[in-house]
Structure formats: C-alpha cells, structure tokens
Amino acid sequence: MKKLMTILASCLIATSVLASEAELKTVKVGHDVQTLERGVDAVMTNCHSCHSLKYITYRDLVAAGVDAKKVDAWRGDQPLSSALLAQMSEADAAQAFGIAPPDLSLMAKAREGGVNYVYSYLLGYYVGPDGATGNHYYPPTKMPDILGVSTAPQDQQAKIQDTAHDIVSFLSWAADPHGDERIRLGYYVMAYLVVLTTLLYLVKKRVWSKLK
Amino acid sequence: MKTKIINWIDQRFPLTSFVEHDLTGYPTPRNLSYWWNFGFLAGFVLVLQVVTGIFLAMHYKADVSLSFDSIQHIMRDVNYGWLLRYMHAMGASAFFFVIFVHMARTLYYGSYRAPRELLWWTGQGLLLLLMATAFMGYLLPWGQMSFWGATVITNLFRATPFFGDQVVIWLRGDFTVGDATLSRFFSLHYLFPFLIIGAVVVHLVALHTVKSSNPSGIDLADHDNIPFHPYFTIKDLYGLGLFLMLYSVFVFFIPDSLIEPANNIPANPMMTPNHIVPEWYFLPFYAILRSVPNMVGGVVAMGLSVIIFAFMPYLDRSRIPGGARHRPIYRVQFYLFMIDMLVLGFVGYYPPTDQSILIGQVATLCYFGSFFIVPFLSKVEERWLIKRGLPPEVMALIESEKHEISKKGGKL
Numbered sequence: 001m002k003k004l005m006t007i008l009a010s011c012l013i014a015t016s017v018l019a020s021e022a023e024l025k026t027v028k029v030g031h032d033v034q035t036l037e038r039g040v041d042a043v044m045t046n047c048h049s050c051h052s053l054k055y056i057t058y059r060d061l062v063a064a065g066v067d068a069k070k071v072d073a074w075r076g077d078q079p080l081s082s083a084l085l086a087q088m089s090e091a092d093a094a095q096a097f098g099i100a101p102p103d104l105s106l107m108a109k110a111r112e113g114g115v116n117y118v119y120s121y122l123l124g125y126y127v128g129p130d131g132a133t134g135n136h137y138y139p140p141t142k143m144p145d146i147l148g149v150s151t152a153p154q155d156q157q158a159k160i161q162d163t164a165h166d167i168v169s170f171l172s173w174a175a176d177p178h179g180d181e182r183i184r185l186g187y188y189v190m191a192y193l194v195v196l197t198t199l200l201y202l203v204k205k206r207v208w209s210k211l212k
Numbered sequence: 213m214k215t216k217i218i219n220w221i222d223q224r225f226p227l228t229s230f231v232e233h234d235l236t237g238y239p240t241p242r243n244l245s246y247w248w249n250f251g252f253l254a255g256f257v258l259v260l261q262v263v264t265g266i267f268l269a270m271h272y273k274a275d276v277s278l279s280f281d282s283i284q285h286i287m288r289d290v291n292y293g294w295l296l297r298y299m300h301a302m303g304a305s306a307f308f309f310v311i312f313v314h315m316a317r318t319l320y321y322g323s324y325r326a327p328r329e330l331l332w333w334t335g336q337g338l339l340l341l342l343m344a345t346a347f348m349g350y351l352l353p354w355g356q357m358s359f360w361g362a363t364v365i366t367n368l369f370r371a372t373p374f375f376g377d378q379v380v381i382w383l384r385g386d387f388t389v390g391d392a393t394l395s396r397f398f399s400l401h402y403l404f405p406f407l408i409i410g411a412v413v414v415h416l417v418a419l420h421t422v423k424s425s426n427p428s429g430i431d432l433a434d435h436d437n438i439p440f441h442p443y444f445t446i447k448d449l450y451g452l453g454l455f456l457m458l459y460s461v462f463v464f465f466i467p468d469s470l471i472e473p474a475n476n477i478p479a480n481p482m483m484t485p486n487h488i489v490p491e492w493y494f495l496p497f498y499a500i501l502r503s504v505p506n507m508v509g510g511v512v513a514m515g516l517s518v519i520i521f522a523f524m525p526y527l528d529r530s531r532i533p534g535g536a537r538h539r540p541i542y543r544v545q546f547y548l549f550m551i552d553m554l555v556l557g558f559v560g561y562y563p564p565t566d567q568s569i570l571i572g573q574v575a576t577l578c579y580f581g582s583f584f585i586v587p588f589l590s591k592v593e594e595r596w597l598i599k600r601g602l603p604p605e606v607m608a609l610i611e612s613e614k615h616e617i618s619k620k621g622g623k624l
Contacts, residue, residue, distance in 0.1 A: 055284045102477075105284070109468060110476035175476075176468075178287070178294045185295075186464025193460060197453030204450045207442050211242065 024137070027119040029169040031180055033065040039170025040066055042163050044074050046146045047104060050093050053084040055105035056174050064173065097142040108168065108175035115168050122164040125150040234420055239437035240444050241426035247321075248424065249451035250314040255412065256452060257307045262405050264300040268293075272352065274398035276391045279354040280478040298467040304346050305470050306459050308493035311339060315521070320546055322528065322535025323425035329525040331422060334415040336522045341411060343494070343518070345404040348397040350491060351389070355475030360488045362397070363389045368501075371511040388481060429534030430609040487563040495560030496553050500579065502564060503572040513576065520583050527583060530590035532597060533609045541593040545582060552578045 030036070040061060043053075059080040061071050075082065086093065086101065094100045102110075111117040117137065124136040125145035133150055135141045145151070147160045173179070221227045271290050273282040286293035315335070318324055324332035351362045366383050370376040385392030426432060438444075462469065470492060474485045490498050500517045504510035528542075536543035552575050559572040602610075 055281075055288060060288075106476040110473055112473050114468075114473065176287075182294060182298075182464055182467070186460065189460050189464060190457065193453060193457045197450065197457065200446065200450040200453050204446045207446050211438065211443070 024113045024116040025120040025123065026116050027165060027168055029115055029172040030165070031169070031173075035166055035169045036064060036173055037066050037070070039166035039168075039173075041070070042167045043104070043170055046163075046167070048074075048084065049087045050097075050101040050143075051104045052086040053105045053174055054103050056084050056177075057081055058084070060177065064177070099142050101143070104171060104174065106175050108171040110175075115172050118171060119164055119168045122147055122167065123149050123161060127151065236439060236441040238420065238440040239434075240424055240440050241432050242436055242438045242443070243426050243428060243432070244424065244444070245427055246447075246451060247313070247317040248426075249448055249455075250310050250317065251419075252448040253310045253451065253455050254307065254314055256455075257303055257310055258405070258408060258412065261300060261303045261307060262409075264296050264303060265402070265405065267296050268300055269402065272398075274352070274395045276354060276394055276479070279352060279394060283353045295463070298463050301471060302459065302462045302467060304349065305462070305491070305493065306455075307342060308346070310455075311342065312493070315339070316550065319521075319524070319549075320536045320543075321425060321427060322429060322530075322533070322542075324524045325425075325429075325528065325533075325535075326525065327422050328418075328425060331415065331418040332525060333522055334411060334418055336519070338408060338411050338415060340518065341404055341408050345401060345408065346491070346493070348401040348404070351394060351397045352401065353475060354394065354479045355472075356477045356479055356483075356485050357472045357475040357488065359389055359479030359481065360485055361490055362393065364488055365490075366393070368507075368511050368514075371508040427534065427537060428605070429532075429537065430605060489561055492557065492561075495558075496556035496579075497560075499556040499560035499572045500576045502560070503569065503576040513580075517579060520580070523583070524586070527586040528590050529587050530594040531610055532594055532602070532606060534606065538603070538606055539590075539593055539597065541589060541596075545586075545589065548578070549582050552582065 030039075057080065058071050058075045058078070062068050062080065071080075088096075090100045107118055108115050113120070121135065121137045121141075124138070125133055125147075126136065127150045128134050133145050135145075147163055149157070149160050149164075152160055176182075218228060222229075268286065271282060271286045271293060273279055283297070286297050288294075290296070318332065318335070347362075347365060351358045366380055366389065369379045369383055372379045381387060383393075384390070385396055423437075472489065489495070497514050497517055501510045501514040504513045530539065530542070532538050536546045555571065555575045556579065559568050559575060562568055564572075
C-alpha cells in the first residue's frame with residue numbers, strides 16, 4: 001500500500017511538471033458573424049499571402065455570412081468554388097522561409113492547446129537582447145512577427161490582441177465549420193435523451209414492481 | 213392469419229422456440245445489478261460502429277493522396293458527415309470503455325469460473341479482434357499519429373524469431389507504411405467487424421448454454437430466475453439511455469477530446485511527432501511494452517498482458533463463489549489492480565523520463581505479480597475464510613457444487 005501511494009504521488013508530481021512547461025494564454029473565441037468577418041479580413045491581410053486554407057472555399061465564406069462584396073474582392077477572377085490557396089506558391093515560400101508555411105484550415109485543432117496555442121503563438125513574439133525577433137511558444141519558428149506585437153508601442157497592444165482574437169476565432173470556425181450546429185443539435189439530443197431515459201426508468205420501475 | 217404464417221414457418225424453422233428459448237423466456241437471475249448491462253451495451257455499440265462505418269465508407273477514399281482530404285470532405289461537405297465521423301470515432305472509445313467495464317465485472321464477481329471458461333475465452337478472443345479492428349481503423353484518417361502509430365506497432369513484429377523483417381514487410385505490403393498498408397488496413401477494417409459479429413454469436417451461444425452468472429455467485433433456484441423479457445429488455449433499455457447521454461456529451465460537446473491534435477496534420481513520413489502516443493485504450497499495454505528494456509521482451513510482455521486474463525479460471529483456485537463480493541482479500545487485490553491499470557495508463561501517455569520509466573516498471577511488475585499471486589492467495593484466503601466461518605448461503609453453494617462434482621464423477 002505504501003509503495004502504491006508513492007507511485008501515485010510521483011505520478012501526480014510528474015503530471016504537474018509536464019503541465020507547467022508551456023503556460024498558454026487562454027482565449028475565448030467569438031462565434032458571431034461580425035467576429036468571423038473581422039477574422040477573415042485579418043487573415044486575408046496578414047496570413048493569406050503565404051498560408052493557404054485549402055479546405056475553405058470562397059463560397060463557404062459567403063455561406064457563413066461574410067459580406068459577398070468583400071469575398072468578391074478577395075477572389076478576383078477565381079470562381080466562388082475555389083479554395084483559399086496562398087498567393088505565394090509553396091516553392092517560393094519554401095525558398096523564402098526555408099520551410100513551406102503550413103495550411104491553416106485545421107490549425108486551430110492541429111496543435112496541443114488548440115486555439116489557445118495559436119493565440120499565444122501570434123502574441124508570443126519578442127525582441128531579444130541581440131535585436132533578433134524570437135517566439136516564446138515556438139522558438140524554431142520561421143514566420144515573421146506579422147502582427148508586429150514585439151515592436152508595437154504599449155497603446156497599440158490592445159488592438160493587436162483584438163486582431164489575434166479575431167484571427168483565432170476565424171481559424172476555429174475554419175477547423176470546425178459545423179461546430180456551432182453540432183452544439184445546438186447536442187442540446188436537443190440531450191434534452192430528448194433525458195426525457196426518454198426518465199420514461200424508460202419509470203417503465204422499468206413499473207415492470208419490475210410486478211415481481212414480489 | 214398471423215398464427216397461420218407462424219405455424220407455417222415453425223414447421224420449417226424453429227422460430228417460436230428460438231424466440232422463447234433465447235429471447236422472451238430466457239431465464240435470467242433476478243438479482244443482476246446494473247454492472248450486467250454492459251454486455252448488451254457492447255452489442256449496441258457494435259451495431260452503431262458497423263452502421264456508421266458503412267456510411268463513412270461511402271465517402272472515404274483509401275489512398276495516401278486522398279484519404280486525409282476525404283475525411284475533411286466528410287467533416288465539411290457530406291450532410292451530417294461530421295456527426296457520422298464523430299459517432300464512429302467516439303464509438304471506438306465507447307466500445308473499449310464498455311468492454312473494459314464488462315471485463316472488470318467478470319473479474320470482480322469471478323464470473324469466469326467453471327462452467328463459464330469458454331464464455332470468458334470467447335470474450336477474450338473478441339477483445340483481441342476489437343483491438344485489431346481499432347488499430348487498423350486508426351490508420352485510415354492518415355494523420356501524423358495514424359501513420360506513426362501504425363509504423364511503431366507493425367515494427368514490433370520484428371520481434372518474430374528468424375524472419376521478423378519479412379513479417380513486417382508482409383504486414384505492411386511495403387518497406388514502410390504506405391499506400392499498400394492503408395488499402396489493406398481499410399479492407400481488413402471492413403472485414404473484421406463481421407468476424408466480431410460471428411464471434412459474438414459464439415459468445416452468446418456459450419452464454420445461453422451456461423446462463424448468466426449473478427452477483428451472489430450461487431446458481432439460483434428456478435424461482436429466482438425471471439424471463440428476460442420484459443424485465444431485462446426494459447432494464448437494458450434504461451441503461452442504454454444513460455449510456456447514450458454520456459456518449460452524446462462526447463459526440464456533441466467534446467468530440468475532439470480523444471483525438472490527438474497531431475492527427476489533424478496529414479501523415480508525413482519525413483517528420484516524426486514529438487511523442488507518439490496510442491489511443492487511450494491501448495495506453496496501459498503500451499506502458500508495459502515500454503517498461504521492458506529489451507524490444508523482444510517488451511513485445512512478449514505486452515502480448516502476455518492481454519492474453520493473461522484467459523488464465524484466470526485456472527489461476528483462481530478458490531471455491532468460494534461470488535468473486536470479490538465474498539472474498540475480502542481478492543476484493544482489495546481487484547481494486548489495487550484497477551489502480552495499477554490507471555497508473556500504467558498515465559505512464560503510457562507521458563513521454564518517458566527516468567522517473568516515469570521506473571514507475572512503469574514497478575507498475576508492470578505489479579500487473580503481472582497480481583496474476584501470479586492469485587493461485588496462492590486465493591487458496592490461502594479460502595482456508596482463512598472457511599476457518600472464520602462463511603455466510604450460510606455461501607456454504608450451501610460450496611456443498612451443492614461438491615455434490616454436483618461427485619454426481620458427474622469428479623469432473624466439472
């Protein structure tokens with residue numbers, strides 16, 4: 001028993017050590033159309049030149065409620081059904097950065113920590129003592145500090161955080177476009193199951209009451 | 213008209229007698245607790261997996277250049293494709309959860325004891341089939357964890373004596389996990405559920421021969437058995453309602469909680485993920501694999517850790533019925549074993565450190581130790597309990613069992 005307690009205790013210690021490795025900022029993503037529109041706007045301005053979102057089409061954006069005029073401006077002469085591919089070719093990007101920028105469609109789900117990671121990463125840039133820009137959350141990153149968080153004056157930081165929040169909200173939608181629908185449906189399913197299970201319980205009680 | 217049709221069928225096929233013998237009239241002990249609901253739940257999840265799987269297969273492409281995209285096609289474009297996929301992915305976890313509880317109940321109440329050895333062994337075979345099916349299904353999304361998980365596990369077959377390397381190539385159909393592996397895993401992932409269904413039929417035939425065990429461990433007199441319908445149909449349905457609530461919480465509200473983030477990155481043979489973890493249901497066995505420093509030894513230990521349950525009918529030498537219920541020492545042992553499983557699960561999840569390797573090794577020793585100690589402990593415990601005085605109904609069963617054995621000429 002004593003041995004067991006020691007094992008359990010060391011397990012708990014091990015867990016806490018691992019958990020404190022990366023302290024992520026937490027973010028509450030927005031689900032409304034305005035946030036989504038601001039988010040896709042920021043993504044098209046800041047990310048889209050290098051990063052693709054190959055599972056999202058321009059039609060998906062219109063269907064999600066983004067202003068059709070804006071979408072038309074972004075897509076130019078591409079059809080509505082085309083995916084949001086990066087403006088820079090993968091080969092050029094690889095040449096410029098040494099690595100092809102990853103597709104962002106699933107980014108909000110593809111990293112440990114999810115949206116919190118992406119948010120922290122975007123805001124995690126700093127200028128080191130040698131004048132080089134680094135990132136707290138992903139030190140080997142090749143991506144420049146696109147939001148300018150490491151150099152912006154104090155009074156602009158809040159605005160940058162808002163932009164990061166919008167970007168992350170959009171990426172969260174992009175990774176799971178049916179997420180809101182899923183949760184809405186989930187409430188109905190749960191309500192139905194609660195009623196059904198209660199009824200089944202009552203029937204069960206009644207059937208079993210026949211036994212003495 | 214109805215009776216006429218049924219009569220016509222009954223002359224040619226034992227329809228009515230089958231329904232009466234195995235469904236409506238099947239005698240079931242009235243004292244079964246809710247822990248006996250899990251066999252039915254396992255059957256339900258099996259049907260759920262087959263149905264969702266068939267529909268997913270209509271939209272899935274087993275091709276290294278298409279499969280990741282086809283999953284996204286299912287998640288985004290197919291009507292309620294996200295629901296099908298999450299139901300299937302969470303269904304795999306639900307299946308293991310239900311089976312683990314089902315097995316834990318068997319171990320706790322000693323339901324594997326004579327005459328239920330074959331029932332227990334067919335269940336053991338089902339567990340192996342389920343593990344193989346889940347493992348092959350996990351490759352299909354062709355994410356990073358799919359690819360590296362399959363690479364690590366197929367690589368274990370290198371431990372085969374004499375022609376290990378050839379076995380690995382034979383399994384993969386290539387020198388590395390690739391298109392050949394993906395398409396054969398898809399084919400077998402579609403085949404195995406039907407083997408499982410066949411094995412379930414065998415499992416049920418065995419069950420209906422020896423009938424359900426029950427919490428007392430005592431074979432009940434006839435008046436303590438009640439017909440399966442309506443008593444257990446309604447009890448199973450009520451249990452199903454509770455189960456579906458838990459399942460729906462996962463499917464609708466936290467469907468990504470059991471999917472590794474790295475599996476949302478397409479498989480990349482040139483880039484190994486930081487640490488490769490199997491799905492939660494394989495973690496204890498994975499921890500045992502990693503605890504043995506030698507690869508062959510690790511593979512043998514992992515295989516043994518799954519198979520060893522089959523020996524329980526012979527390891528447990530106590531004649532006291534009702535399993536842990538009437539056996540305080542076995543009960544403590546059971547709970548310690550459950551804790552040991554959890555410890556192994558944690559160890560399997562975290563990347564190995566000196567500390568976690570040591571914990572894993574101690575837990576592995578406890579795991580096998582708790583099986584090896586059963587033959588001695590069960591006998592010692594039996595002597596102690598008999599000396600201390602057993603409850604009269606337990607005494608009565610031991611007597612009747614003795615009587616049965618002598619009647620059958622000393623063999624049971």
